[in-house]
Amino acid sequence: MxxxxxxxxxxxxxxxxxxxxxxxxxxxxxxxxxxxxxxxxxxxxxxxxxxxxxxxxxxxxxxxxQAGRQRRVLVIDSDARVLAQAAEKLPGLLPRVVVETTGEGYDGLMLVGSFRPHVVVLDLMMPGIDGAEVCRRLRTNHDTRNMFVVAVSGLAPDNELARRVKRIGVDAFLSRPLDMTELARQLARLLRLTPPA
Amino acid sequence: MxxxxxxxxxxxxxxxxxxxxxxxxxxxxxxxxxxxxxxxxxxxxxxxxxxxxxxxxxxxxxxxxQAGRQRRVLVIDSDARVLAQAAEKLPGLLPRVVVETTGEGYDGLMLVGSFRPHVVVLDLMMPGIDGAEVCRRLRTNHDTRNMFVVAVSGLAPDNELARRVKRIGVDAFLSRPLDMTELARQLARLLRLTPPA
DNA sequence: ACGGAGTGATCAGGTTTTCATCCATAGGCT
DNA sequence: AGCCTATGGATGAAAACCTGATCACTCCGT
Structure with a gap:
């Protein structure tokens, strides 16, 4: 089915x-x-x-x-290869995980509302979008404050934007190039699933 | 649909x-x-x-x-008075209309996804948000292309941004100061409700 | 033990739906 | 106006489905 x-x-x-x-x-x-x-x-x-x-x-x-058992992960990233990889590999690495992806920032925000992911994997450098501000809103907004946020960035960890995001408080911070196995490990930790072998 | x-x-x-x-x-x-x-x-x-x-x-x-069901209207505007007025007056002026408001652009986009409005009333000059781009995404995105979009702006109608938005194609274009009766009239037209007296 | 009711399996024949492919159209973009 | 991509239409073969009839099994009460 x-x-x-x-x-x-x-x-x-x-x-x-x-x-x-x-x-x-x-x-x-x-x-x-x-x-x-x-x-x-x-x-x-x-x-x-x-x-x-x-x-x-x-x-x-x-x-x-069973709707209750699935874990929804939304990946918002400007790199199409990341999206393709996530969609392809994550469901295999993690049980009961449903993945949705988009390369469009505004679409991503709408998906946060409609898809109601448990975890948002967010590219901090989306064109036209202030990644840090999105993190802040996700944390502030009543409907989303319980979502896990995984920030992804190619910047040095001590960069201004990166520091700002860390100050806001995300649940994981990953650097590029993005390693799917590492992402899966982080997701498993957050969602309390058995980590990939 | x-x-x-x-x-x-x-x-x-x-x-x-x-x-x-x-x-x-x-x-x-x-x-x-x-x-x-x-x-x-x-x-x-x-x-x-x-x-x-x-x-x-x-x-x-x-x-x-379904006939006779509620019609949802989402108002995204940086002017808090507009939000207050819309929340207060629109339900009285129009039958079966449910209004949701926000002064935050990113929250507004999330609400588009979760509230699933029939009409989005969008301030084109939200801080940190490209109003025209939002219109474009609303029109392009499969899940939202059938929502009515009402653009609100204080700009002259022949302004560059205004022209861009009109070219994208919104269902109504209102100028500031925003007149609630006029907004209600437009909503009635779009939603095929009996217009306010 | 016997018979009847209720339920599910099996089978054949004809119909509906899907799938994969290729080409045409529509609609956005410059 | 012209290009480009997503979407729609036609086609034929394969898969899935419906109908109706028949059969097997179980549960009852007698």
């Missing part, structure tokens, strides 16, 4: 419940499953509805469907 | 119905979707027709498009 999909076919449901698709159709016809149909006549069930169904029947809810 | 849209492409429809664009074309060819075509031969469907379609087939209708 794809993580992106929000609705399930009978086949998806069947796999989860360990029955045949035909049985799922029986359930539907008996009114036990709330579904809708495509114009072509195929059944679809909303993910949310399915989780509710599993819950009320005491069936185990698969881990990947 | 929001009120702002007048017509949808097959891709838009596909995303909403969680199928592939090719499937949507199937539906069209089977006569299940009432569409028209552009001169170049691309399918377009009117928003209203689409909602009707979702309704008759029992497909979930996105919250944005």
């Amino acid at each position: 794809a993580l992106r999909r929000q609705s399930l076919s009978t086949g998806d449901i069947a796999r989860h419940c360990q029955v045949t698709p035909a049985t799922v159709v029986n359930w539907i016809k008996a009114g036990k499953l709330k579904v809708y149909t495509t114009p072509g006549g195929q059944y679809r069930m909303e993910l949310e509805e399915f989780v509710r169904f599993l819950d009320t029947h005491g069936l185990p809810v698969p881990e990947e469907l | 929001a009120l702002r849209r007048q017509s949808l492409s097959t891709g838009d429809i596909a995303r909403h119905c969680q199928v592939t664009p090719a499937t949507v074309v199937n539906w069209i060819k089977a006569g299940k979707l009432k569409v028209y075509t552009t001169p170049g031969g691309q399918y377009r469907m009117e928003l209203e027709e689409f909602v009707r379609f979702l309704d008759t087939h029992g497909l979930p209708v996105p919250e944005e498009l």
Whole structure:
């Protein structure tokens, strides 16, 4: 079952419940499953509805469907290679981690609001964005003060901006070139996950 | 997908119905979707027709498009009086309107993500923020391109920044001092609500 | 033990949807 | 106006799905 999909076919449901698709159709016809149909006549069930169904029947809810268990990491960086690497490698290095990336500062801030990451990995030198100020707002703002912030910069650690950011207080400070294994280690520490081997 | 849209492409429809664009074309060819075509031969469907379609087939209708639901307005402005006035007066002038305000640019962007406003009222001269660039991102970004944007500025209408913003294409452009009644009128127009008396 | 109801599995045939590809269109940008 | 990229449309083959009928198994009450 794809993580992106929000609705399930009978086949998806069947796999989860360990029955045949035909049985799922029986359930539907008996009114036990709330579904809708495509114009072509195929059944679809909303993910949310399915989780509710599993819950009320005491069936185990698969881990990947449990919203509470996933750890969301947002990577905001002007270097496209960093984004690609993060998206590709982090989910493999860390269990239950969902990664979202953007190379656009303003988009990144909007994603902080909509994606609600547990950790924000922030390039301090985004064009048009004051990295230190973003850190400060993340710490001040009620909705975000509990997010972990990992600052990334190519500057010397005693640079003015770097010092400012450290004074504000971030949860980790990484230098370029950014090593994915090191990033993963830091994320594991913050999120209390088992670190990569 | 929001009120702002007048017509949808097959891709838009596909995303909403969680199928592939090719499937949507199937539906069209089977006569299940009432569409028209552009001169170049691309399918377009009117928003209203689409909602009707979702309704008759029992497909979930996105919250944005449900009739009678609340309309969310986010006001981002550096002038605290504007914020106070907007919060106080707009809900009285317009039915079903929920107002959120902030005087902080970065917070405003985060709110765009979390509050998911139908309309963003944006001060173009926020300190530390490039108003025109924010407009551009709002228009480009997939998650926000359907939000209405109302630009507010104290500049002359033929100012460079103002021209840039207009070229990007906002839904309304208001000058300072900001008149709440005028703002309410514009919001009513965009949100298709009964205008204030 | 027997029969009936309820539930799930199996199978075949026809339909719907997806996938991958290539080309055309639309829309932003200069 | 012209370029460029993202998006949309057509196509054919493969995968997934629906229907309806049939069969097997379990749970009951008699």
